[in-house]
Amino acid sequence: MANVDMIGIRKAFGASVALDDFTLNIASGELVCLLGPSGCGKTTALRILAGFEKADRGEVRVEGRDLANEPPEKRLFGMVFQDYSLFPNMTARQNIDFGLKVQKKSATERTSIIDRMIEVTALQEHADKFPHQMSGGQKQRVALARAIATSPRVLLLDEPLSALDAKVRETLRDEIRRLQLEIGVTTVFVTHDQHEALAIADRVGVMSNGRLEQLAPPRELYENPANAFVAGFIGTVNRLAAIGRSDGRWDILGRTVPGNRPAHEFITDVAAIRPEQLAIDPVTDGGASVVSVSFLGPITRVIIEDVQYGRVFADIISADASGLAPGQSVRVRLRDDVGEIVLIGEGE
Ligand code: ATP
Numbered sequence: 001m002a003n004v005d006m007i008g009i010r011k012a013f014g015a016s017v018a019l020d021d022f023t024l025n026i027a028s029g030e031l032v033c034l035l036g037p038s039g040c041g042k043t044t045a046l047r048i049l050a051g052f053e054k055a056d057r058g059e060v061r062v063e064g065r066d067l068a069n070e071p072p073e074k075r076l077f078g079m080v081f082q083d084y085s086l087f088p089n090m091t092a093r094q095n096i097d098f099g100l101k102v103q104k105k106s107a108t109e110r111t112s113i114i115d116r117m118i119e120v121t122a123l124q125e126h127a128d129k130f131p132h133q134m135s136g137g138q139k140q141r142v143a144l145a146r147a148i149a150t151s152p153r154v155l156l157l158d159e160p161l162s163a164l165d166a167k168v169r170e171t172l173r174d175e176i177r178r179l180q181l182e183i184g185v186t187t188v189f190v191t192h193d194q195h196e197a198l199a200i201a202d203r204v205g206v207m208s209n210g211r212l213e214q215l216a217p218p219r220e221l222y223e224n225p226a227n228a229f230v231a232g233f234i235g236t237v238n239r240l241a242a243i244g245r246s247d248g249r250w251d252i253l254g255r256t257v258p259g260n261r262p263a264h265e266f267i268t269d270v271a272a273i274r275p276e277q278l279a280i281d282p283v284t285d286g287g288a289s290v291v292s293v294s295f296l297g298p299i300t301r302v303i304i305e306d307v308q309y310g311r312v313f314a315d316i317i318s319a320d321a322s323g324l325a326p327g328q329s330v331r332v333r334l335r336d337d338v339g340e341i342v343l344i345g346e347g348e
Contacts, residue, residue: 002063002153002186003028004049009058011044011210018044020210022058031180031187032215033197036207037233042190045207046156049188051075062153075154078147078185082159084139086131092142093118093127099150117145120179137168144176148183155180155187161196173200194234198222206230222274224260228344231272238278240309242271242341250341253278253309253334259341270345275301275315279335282323286331288312293324300324304332 009022018041026032034042047053049060051072060067067075086095096117100110118127121141131139140160147155160176161169177200180187191197197204198218205215206229214226225231228239242250244263249256252271259271280290280302288306300321304312312332316324324330334341 004154004186004188005059005061005064006045006049007059007061009045009048009055009060011041011048011053011055017210019048019055022210022212024205024212024215026186026188028186029184030202031177031189031200033189033191033201033204034207035191035194035197035204035233038192040207041210042192042207043158044210046158046188046190049154050077050079050156076150076152078150078152078155080140080143080147080155080157080160082162084131084136084143084163086139086142086146088131091128091130092123092134092138092145095131095142096146096149099146103150113149117149120182121145121175135168136164137172140164140172141175144179148179148185152185155185157187157189159190159192161191161193169196176200198234206233208233224342225272225344228270228272231342231344236275236313238273238275238309238312239270239344240273240312242269242343243267244269250343252341253332255334255338257334257338257341259343261343268345269343271341272344273334273341275313277335277338278312278314279333280304280314280316280321280324281331281333282328283331284329286329288330288332290324290326290328290330292326293321295321304330306332 004026006022006024009019011019022045034045036042044053048055093114096114097110100113118124121144123141126134126138161172173196201218203215203217204221206213208229214221214230222234231237240252242252244250244265244267246265248262250259250263287308288304291303291305294301295318298318299315300318302314302316302324304314306312314332
């Protein structure tokens, strides 16, 4: 277990800046997901951490010690990649054994570790198979077992589930988290899948254009996004105008509520309102009409055209949405249980 610090990292490839003043502090035993759109610099951050790439500027520290002169193999990190990267001519057992041999562990110790790894990754029936005889999910279990067998100081996972189908992804995602908590290894998990990140991370780092936009626990990221990019990237969000009052509160969607920053009279800002924070009343003069109604199981997504706010997305508990139909005249309002709104605009 080790704490990891990336401090003021810059990395450019020619004219393309992959990381720009990138700082990330990870506590010992924590699982941090780096999340962001394609090309935002996630993999570059991971490769610099692993030592495969050298930063132009900045420092990487593990337990406070600068790793500048430590080659990848000396860092004692475990790595799992999207494409498994198993040795094709070795069985699952031999793949797991590889790093243990490099560490010059005794035969008895190696057997005991391999048996335990096979057990925790549920590979008992596949231990003597070669990679081409295994499914994608099984191969990724072997890669995971191989990575953690050596008791790495830090575990780095680069899109480890991207090549797998949805069901296997979900199961393996939960298994990775269970194992990570069990062995307590500090972990960085790169993904572009927000559901994956929100489901397993202690904290999620949202990146864009080589910068860390926000690093926060999943719930905080969702409920209190730091800016418009994070609000728009995580889940669905309505960007709706809020009008300031002299008492510091905001007028929005028929209610007067406090915000995450105080209002001034007559200023307008943009509030990030989640679809589930809205209610719909079927009235004849509500200034809005239903565009579409999509049943999604427990909730129903309703798209509304509002004369004041424009196109609005609302998620209604399906039991309450059965009477809604396209073309119907409605009023959209902020639900009564919304105590505070999040402002993400610049203010005017
Ligand atoms: P993805 O989700 O698509 O894998 P990413 O967030 O992991 O994207 P990176 O692979 O870190 O992004 O790339 C960040 C930027 O740096 C991109 O613009 C990419 O084109 C560029 N880049 C990365 N590696 C190299 C390289 N070896 N040579 C030139 N440019 C590179």
